[in-house]
Amino acid sequence: MTLQQLFLGLSTLLASNIIFSATPSVDEIVNRTNYTSYYQGQDGKAKVKMTITDAQNRTRKREFVILRRDVPTTDAIENNAYEGDQKMYVYFSRPADVNKMVFMVLKKTKADDDRWLYLPALDLVKRIAASDKRTSFVGSDFLYEDVSGRNLAADTHALIGTDDNYYIIENTPVNPDEVEFSKYIMYIHKTTFLPVSTEYYDKQGKKYKTYTALAVDTIEGHPTITKSEAKNLNTGGSTLMEYSSVQYDVGIPDDIFSERNLRKPPRKLLR
Amino acid sequence: MRLSSIAFAITLISTSEISLAAPPPLPTGLEPIISSAPALPAGLPSSSAPALPSGLNKPKSNAPTLPSGLDSAPPLPGGLESGSSPSLPSGLGSAPALPGGINQVEAQEADQEESFSLFNQDEPFINVEGFWDIRGGVRTQNDPYEDQFSLGETRLQIGLQKDIGPVAINIVSDFLYDPIALNQHVDLQTGNGWVDLREANIAFSPLDFMDIKFGRQILTWGTGDLIFINDLFPKDWQAFFIGRDLEYLKAPSDALKSSFFSDYGNLDFIYTPWFNADRSITGERVSYWNPMLNSLAGRNAIIESERPDEGEYALRLYKTIAGNELALYGYYGFWKSPLGFDVNTGLANYPKMRSLGASIRRPVWKGIANFEAGYYDSYEQGSGSNPFIPNSEARFLLGYEQEIVKNFSIAVQYYVEWMQDYNGYVSGQEKIGQMVTRDEVRHVLTNRLTLLTHQQNVTWSLFTFFSPSDVDAYFRPSVAYKATDEWLLELGGNFFVGREEYTFFGQFVNNNNVYAAIRYSF
Numbered sequence: 001m002t003l004q005q006l007f008l009g010l011s012t013l014l015a016s017n018i019i020f021s022a023t024p025s026v027d028e029i030v031n032r033t034n035y036t037s038y039y040q041g042q043d044g045k046a047k048v049k050m051t052i053t054d055a056q057n058r059t060r061k062r063e064f065v066i067l068r069r070d071v072p073t074t075d076a077i078e079n080n081a082y083e084g085d086q087k088m089y090v091y092f093s094r095p096a097d098v099n100k101m102v103f104m105v106l107k108k109t110k111a112d113d114d115r116w117l118y119l120p121a122l123d124l125v126k127r128i129a130a131s132d133k134r135t136s137f138v139g140s141d142f143l144y145e146d147v148s149g150r151n152l153a154a155d156t157h158a159l160i161g162t163d164d165n166y167y168i169i170e171n172t173p174v175n176p177d178e179v180e181f182s183k184y185i186m187y188i189h190k191t192t193f194l195p196v197s198t199e200y201y202d203k204q205g206k207k208y209k210t211y212t213a214l215a216v217d218t219i220e221g222h223p224t225i226t227k228s229e230a231k232n233l234n235t236g237g238s239t240l241m242e243y244s245s246v247q248y249d250v251g252i253p254d255d256i257f258s259e260r261n262l263r264k265p266p267r268k269l270l271r
Numbered sequence: 272m273r274l275s276s277i278a279f280a281i282t283l284i285s286t287s288e289i290s291l292a293a294p295p296p297l298p299t300g301l302e303p304i305i306s307s308a309p310a311l312p313a314g315l316p317s318s319s320a321p322a323l324p325s326g327l328n329k330p331k332s333n334a335p336t337l338p339s340g341l342d343s344a345p346p347l348p349g350g351l352e353s354g355s356s357p358s359l360p361s362g363l364g365s366a367p368a369l370p371g372g373i374n375q376v377e378a379q380e381a382d383q384e385e386s387f388s389l390f391n392q393d394e395p396f397i398n399v400e401g402f403w404d405i406r407g408g409v410r411t412q413n414d415p416y417e418d419q420f421s422l423g424e425t426r427l428q429i430g431l432q433k434d435i436g437p438v439a440i441n442i443v444s445d446f447l448y449d450p451i452a453l454n455q456h457v458d459l460q461t462g463n464g465w466v467d468l469r470e471a472n473i474a475f476s477p478l479d480f481m482d483i484k485f486g487r488q489i490l491t492w493g494t495g496d497l498i499f500i501n502d503l504f505p506k507d508w509q510a511f512f513i514g515r516d517l518e519y520l521k522a523p524s525d526a527l528k529s530s531f532f533s534d535y536g537n538l539d540f541i542y543t544p545w546f547n548a549d550r551s552i553t554g555e556r557v558s559y560w561n562p563m564l565n566s567l568a569g570r571n572a573i574i575e576s577e578r579p580d581e582g583e584y585a586l587r588l589y590k591t592i593a594g595n596e597l598a599l600y601g602y603y604g605f606w607k608s609p610l611g612f613d614v615n616t617g618l619a620n621y622p623k624m625r626s627l628g629a630s631i632r633r634p635v636w637k638g639i640a641n642f643e644a645g646y647y648d649s650y651e652q653g654s655g656s657n658p659f660i661p662n663s664e665a666r667f668l669l670g671y672e673q674e675i676v677k678n679f680s681i682a683v684q685y686y687v688e689w690m691q692d693y694n695g696y697v698s699g700q701e702k703i704g705q706m707v708t709r710d711e712v713r714h715v716l717t718n719r720l721t722l723l724t725h726q727q728n729v730t731w732s733l734f735t736f737f738s739p740s741d742v743d744a745y746f747r748p749s750v751a752y753k754a755t756d757e758w759l760l761e762l763g764g765n766f767f768v769g770r771e772e773y774t775f776f777g778q779f780v781n782n783n784n785v786y787a788a789i790r791y792s793f
Binding site: 052054058060061094095096097099112114121122123124125127128129130131132134135136138139237255258259260264267 | 400401402434439474476482484488489490491492517518520521530532537589591594596632634637638639672673674676677678680726727728753755756757759790792793
């Protein structure tokens with residue numbers, strides 16, 4: 001029995017018939033959500049399939065493997081110790097014209113990300129300028145920032161409600177001029193801290209974009225969204241993102257994230 | 272215990288308030304946290320119901336349904352059944368991050384097993400990819416020396432890739448029908464004929480710190496954007512000017528590439544046993560300035576050249592330090608284009624050339640900046656004043672690229688070619704009665720504009736070369752539409768302007784062309 005259980009058990013006895021609940025602080029909720037969304041395990045690997053559907057129901061597919069490694073060596077939520085720089089290696093296989101293309105990011109929490117693109121037909125390692133992170137990722141309804149994570153300090157967070165299943169968090173940008181939204185509201189599942197739904201509101205207060213988790217799997221003890229959908233209410237487009245072969249703590253070596261492996265992909269890891 | 276320091280805010284509310292925050296509809300398989308009372312947002316008086324956000328007038332229906340995976344019953348809060356259930360959520364309490372070592376060992380074991388299976392079941396027996404491409408282009412003016420059609424071809428590219436144990440085998444070949452070519456004789460060096468072998472190589476890592484890639488391959492290094500100083504691997508300028516896909520700017524090398532990696536730096540050493548020339552302008556497809564004729568020329572004066580029998584060596588030493596990508600380069604071989612002339616045979620040739628260079632690339636302000644320099648030592652005897660051997664040159668490049676607004680980026684470059692022993696060059700030209708001479712220093716500015724629209728399915732691009740010293744320019748506009756994942760449609764052009772007919776871009780004034788292409792990728 002942990003200290004908390006003891007403590008809460010004791011409180012329960014004292015509280016008797018009165019319903020009793022515990023709500024973490026806003027800071028803890030958003031950190032746990034950030035952790036479960038982007039930082040679980042020391043590293044991770046997943047196969048990702050995106051199906052982009054436009055308003056006319058035309059679809060396009062993207063398939064890639066994503067390798068991630070965290071620079072911080074701890075998963076501890078305390079003092080945001082889990083949070084830090086991350087390295088990502090994205091190896092595309094579909095559509096055919098981007099087959100074997102690699103996108104590599106060194107995501108930095110305190111500076112602009114470093115990004116590279118490898119174009120196999122030209123054997124070209126192209127360094128790409130840190131772009132607006134709120135640009136579509138590979139033409140989908142997900143943005144770069146949705147895939148790599150948005151800095152928590154970029155928004156202020158308020159717990160505006162809860163219900164049986166969710167903490168409802170309103171996030172307001174610190175620098176409204178840098179983003180296209182005025183706020184976004186997250187429904188965070190209470191026990192897993194997964195953002196089950198996120199709704200974006202434009203500057204006029206109109207909801208224009210939603211992200212919804214459609215399936216969750218607990219993988220190696222880590223609750224993981226394995227299927228999610230982004231819907232753009234303005235364009236009528238949507239993108240379904242499906243994860244498969246998700247693994248944590250694979251032991252991805254740090255030197256995978258290098259020019260060597262852009263030119264010579266680590267095939268074993270990408271299977 | 273990971274959660275030991277978490278501070279729980281404890282809120283007591285009366286049972287009557289539960290109804291205000293009844294659960295939203297739940298999907299099948301999900302058991303709601305029935306007994307969990309809604310907790311109040313921090314700062315709200317404890318007697319009031321949870322404040323609802325604006326726009327969330329109906330919290331019950333606005334709350335999202337749970338996704339299918341969240342179907343295990345969440346643990347009941349401690350208050351419901353005393354002592355019977357943990358107060359911590361199952362996902363967090365029961366699954367602390369496993370020590371990295373344990374999983375890592377398991378993963379590595381699995382990897383090793385895989386590496387010994389010749390035919391991995393997850394993979395197809397052989398990976399096949401490629402495309403079918405049709406493109407045609409037409410000159411927008413007459414060229415007395417060339418066909419009106421600048422481009423008219425269809426090609427099928429087949430790429431085969433297979434891993435056998437630790438060795439990757441890679442073959443990419445184009446099969447094409449090009450009626451505009453003067454002859455269909457297959458030459459794998461020049462790419463002439465119905466087959467153009469782009470890649471045929473094996474790659475493996477004999478040592479942890481060493482990679483080998485052996486065979487026909489595409490090689491690229493350096494920091495320039497369509498300007499190459501230390502990248503002395505073969506280019507296909509003809510393909511570039513007539514509107515083939517950009518990948519054809521890079522011609523294949525037949526080489527042994529060995530790469531060594533360490534914490535102190537990385538080294539690439541490339542040996543090419545036989546000289547791989549550029550697929551340069553010969554007059555067959557693109558008309559050019561012919562100094563012998565003192566006029567523009569084309570199919571009337573196709574440049575015949577003689578390739579040296581010797582090989583080439585290229586070396587790169589590189590390391591990234593705090594985001595600065597630093598590199599040193601060396602090359603020992605020949606001028607890549609037939610800039611020399613053998614008066615005995617009447618053939619153009621490739622004089623000896625060796626070079627040293629360096630580059631740096633790093634983030635600057637909101638973009639990426641690069642600087643590259645190289646010294647081309649044209650070390651054949653008497654090059655300084657021999658009009659048939661090019662002089663040595665120092666070349667410099669400074670570039671910057673930035674995304675200006677979403678999906679729109681601008682890249683600019685300033686490039687300088689500075690001829691050494693210029694007086695010797697001028698006197699050499701006088702000796703053979705050449706009236707026109709190039710400048711000692713050639714300055715070139717480039718500008719790339721790239722705009723993505725229609726959910727990044729349409730790419731609008733304009734690349735401009737402009738030389739204020741030569742007073743000439745080259746414009747490369749294009750628009751490409753990815754109609755589907757498989758089909759790409761492209762329109763583009765190549766436009767040259769110049770005050771004189773003998774400058775670098777000015778000589779191509781009769782080659783202005785527009786082209787269209789359809790490509791099916793598989």
